[in-house]
Amino acid sequence: xxxxxxxxxxxxxxxxxxxxxxPRADELIKDVYSSSYIITDSHVAPRYLNELEKTLRNRQVFxxxxxxxxxxxxxxxxxxIITDMLEKKLDRxxxxxxxxxxxxxxxxxxxxxxxxRGVAFLQMPTTLLxxxxxxxxxxxxxxxxxxxxxGAFYPPAAVIYDTATLxxxxxxxxxxxxxxxxxxxLISSPDFYQELKKAIPERSMLTPDAVGSFLIRGISVKAKIxxxxxxxxxxxxxxxxxxxxxxxxEKELGFGTLTHGEGVAVGSLFALKLSEAYYGHPLPVKELAxxxxxxxxxxxxxxxxxxxxxxxxxKYDKKNRDxxxxxxxxxSIGRPETRQVPESLVRGTLFSFMNHMLTx
Numbered sequence: 001x002x003x004x005x006x007x008x009x010x011x012x013x014x015x016x017x018x019x020x021x022x023p024r025a026d027e028l029i030k031d032v033y034s035s036s037y038i039i040t041d042s043h044v045a046p047r048y049l050n051e052l053e054k055t056l057r058n059r060q061v062f063x064x065x066x067x068x069x070x071x072x073x074x075x076x077x078x079x080x081i082i083t084d085m086l087e088k089k090l091d092r093x094x095x096x097x098x099x100x101x102x103x104x105x106x107x108x109x110x111x112x113x114x115x116x117r118g119v120a121f122l123q124m125p126t127t128l129l130x131x132x133x134x135x136x137x138x139x140x141x142x143x144x145x146x147x148x149x150x151g152a153f154y155p156p157a158a159v160i161y162d163t164a165t166l167x168x169x170x171x172x173x174x175x176x177x178x179x180x181x182x183x184x185x186l187i188s189s190p191d192f193y194q195e196l197k198k199a200i201p202e203r204s205m206l207t208p209d210a211v212g213s214f215l216i217r218g219i220s221v222k223a224k225i226x227x228x229x230x231x232x233x234x235x236x237x238x239x240x241x242x243x244x245x246x247x248x249x250e251k252e253l254g255f256g257t258l259t260h261g262e263g264v265a266v267g268s269l270f271a272l273k274l275s276e277a278y279y280g281h282p283l284p285v286k287e288l289a290x291x292x293x294x295x296x297x298x299x300x301x302x303x304x305x306x307x308x309x310x311x312x313x314x315k316y317d318k319k320n321r322d323x324x325x326x327x328x329x330x331x332s333i334g335r336p337e338t339r340q341v342p343e344s345l346v347r348g349t350l351f352s353f354m355n356h357m358l359t360x
Contacts, residue, residue, distance in 0.1 A: 002216055006135065006155075006223050008230040014158050015135060015223070017216060021162040022048060022124070025055045028160055029122065033095040035060035037085060039108035040099040043068040044126050047168060052099060052124070062088055066107065070255035073103050073141045075150070081111050095120045095157070098134075101127035101173070102260065106148070109139025113154035123156045126165040128177025128211060129261055131219055132184070132239075134159050136226040142255060146316035147247045153231050163215065166208035174206060175297055176261025181214060183264055184221040186288075187238045189334040192217065202294040237319055238336040241328040242268030245350075248313035252305050258298075265297040269358060274349045275329040278341060283330060289358035299358055307350045314346075 001018035016028055036059050040049055045065045053061050064081050066072040085094070096119060098108035105123050112121035123134035140151020166174070178200070185192040196214060200206050222239060229236040246267030250258050269292070272285045289299045301310070319326040324340050331337060 004216070004219060004223055006226060008137075008155065008227055010155060010230060013155055015161065015219060016159065017161045017163065017219065019162065019164045021160050022051060022165070023055055025052060025124070025160055026057050028158065029056075029095070031095070031120065031157065033059065033120065034091055034093040035062065036095050036097055037088075037090060038063040038097045038099050039066065039081065039104060039111065040064075041066045041068040041072065041101075041104050044100040044104070048099060048126065048165065052097070062090070066104070068103075070103055070142065070147075070250070070260075073107050073255075075141060075143075077107065078111060078141055081107075082115060085111070085115055090115075090119075092116045092119055095122060097122045097124055098156075099124045099126065101125065101130045102133035105130055105134050106139050106151070107141060109137075109154055109156065110141055110151055113139055113152040118154070120157045121154075123159040123161075125159070125161050127169055127173055128166055128208075128215075129173065129180055129259075131161070131177065131215055132180045132222060134161070135219055135222050136236075136239075137230070138232075146251055146313065147255070149316065149318075155230075161215075163208070163212050166212065169208070171203075171206075172259060174208070174211070175203070175295060176259035178206060178211060178295065179261030179265045179268075179297055181211065181218045183239075183241055183268060184218040186268065186330065186333055187241050187328075187336045188221045190332075192221075193333050197291055200295075201291070203296045206295060237338045238328055240319060241330070241336055242266075242271050244314055244317045244319070244325075244327055245270045245310065247317065248310045249301065249305070251313055252309055253302060258302070262298050265292050266299065266301060269299055270350065270353050271327060272330055273353050273358075274327060274341065274346065275331070277345055277349050278329055278339065279331060283332070286358055293359055301354045307347065307354055310350060311343075311347055 004015040096112035098105040125134040137155030139154050140148045143149040185196050242264045246263030249263045272283045292299050
């Protein structure tokens with residue numbers, strides 16, 4: 001087991017990473033809570049819920065099972081969970097446990113942040129993608145107008161990441177999480193990026209064990225940024241590289257059609273093309289696109305979407321100010337910047353991006 005500590009202005013919490021941690025959850029949860037309320041989903045519950053409940057000795061344990069998928073991260077599901085907790089008369093010494101991927105973590109974290117004005121919560125991620133979302137304390141739900149538009153900054157009491165759960169992950173979800181790991185390498189250092197590309201050059205090499213060797217490094221990238229900027233007023237925005245278009249794609253296609261990582265993969269390529277246009281010098285767009293192809297990740301905007309529709313959706317991005325588009329751009333690998341970009345440049349680059357193959 002490896003342990004990282006995140007220290008921010010509002011406090012600190014440990015991140016435990018290793019195989020076989022789920023059966024040890026009780027000993028890793030040091031605080032004594034009056035009850036544990038596990039929020040999980042229909043994919044994760046059959047595999048891990050019973051094991052976790054047995055682990056939590058000497059506690060009242062309750063659970064709620066949401067339907068798996070982004071479509072559960074909404075106000076209606078949030079209301080059902082809050083109502084269930086109130087009906088069970090859970091007090092302020094309750095601990096909410098998020099057992100699952102990013103959707104469960106975001107939803108459970110927002111429940112914890114708002115139930116009785118805030119109760120403790122633990123992140124117990126079961127997906128590769130959640131190596132990113134479980135760290136940093138951003139929690140929330142979607143709105144009909146866009147993704148993650150309702151939420152809070154609310155750090156967990158701890159993150160307990162049993163990497164053995166990755167072995168039961170569907171391959172598409174492994175790809176999705178790896179796209180976020182690639183993002184961490186792009187915003188942090190050329191060396192990290194090249195090491196990832198060399199170690200996992202194609203989909204046949206993308207395995208839980210191969211990815212696991214880079215997991216701590218990816219988490220560390222996020223942890224260092226969160227420690228500098230907990231509430232996203234500065235460098236934490238760099239973690240949104242590729243997400244402006246990525247979130248727009250997820251929303252326009254219908255939540256759940258495209259995985260989050262697939263959206264980020266396409267969005268990161270667009271962000272690099274926009275960076276080329278903004279800074280006026282070439283970046284390794286084709287190299288990254290060809291790697292995505294070998295990994296089985298998408299490299300273009302799916303058919304059926306329009307540039308104008310995506311432009312309109314990108315207006316809901318939380319980085320935007322005063323009606324202007326703001327993007328995380330890349331001067332070079334490892335050198336991200338947040339810049340206001342003229343609408344005409346965004347539109348022109350998007351039209352070009354949608355009409356030209358990057359791997360030709």
